[in-house]
Amino acid sequence: MNITEKFKTIFEPELLREIESKAKIVSVKEGDVLLDIGQTVRIIPLLLKGILKITRVDQAGKELLLYYVHANESCAMTFTCCMQQYPSEVKATAESEVEFLAIPIGNMDEWIAKFPTWKSFVMRTIRSRFNELLNAIDQLAFQKLDERLVHYLKEKSKATGSSLINLSHEEIANEMASSREVISRLLKKLENDKKVLLYRNQIKLLREL
DNA sequence: ACATTAAGTGATT
């Protein structure tokens, strides 16, 4: 895997060399938990391949989806946590087979001071993620569940690159911190509106969605 | 054919 190729448009050459020498390539299987709540961040992941799912977990162990980290992105939470070695507030799970560059956190201070492209990369990912989080809050506060569901389905489809979603209603309900029956009813409504097709453990998104 | 699990439904809060 040629890291330099992949990132040469966003990072300066000197930084690329630095990454090559300091970062390790790590791959994990689908479902692997990269970081659990309470754990301390030790490395910054730079995604090369696959999708990372970032969730919050409540006392009962229910998970609420916060956002996905796609290829060529990094997780904003790790930046903010790692700077001062705070334990993680979120859980990161590999949504598919994932390959990422593990950058030791020791380099962060230096890199930010030394490399403008690194600094702006960090700032950019924090800013866009922060905006997404604001969005998520708006959804929880002001949007009805049916709108959240549509948003969820679209995100999922984008994450997997397919309009066919392989999830049961129960799994969706868990990720949205809702209940199965409610999700079933909302999906039924969407099906009646010709927005989706429902199968067992599968949902097909239609263009009208 | 039977058991198991997903999905659908009406009533209740």
Added chain:
DNA sequence: AATCACTTAATGT
């Protein structure tokens, strides 16, 4: 919108 109790449908053995 959540929960309960129950039914119906799909799937695995």
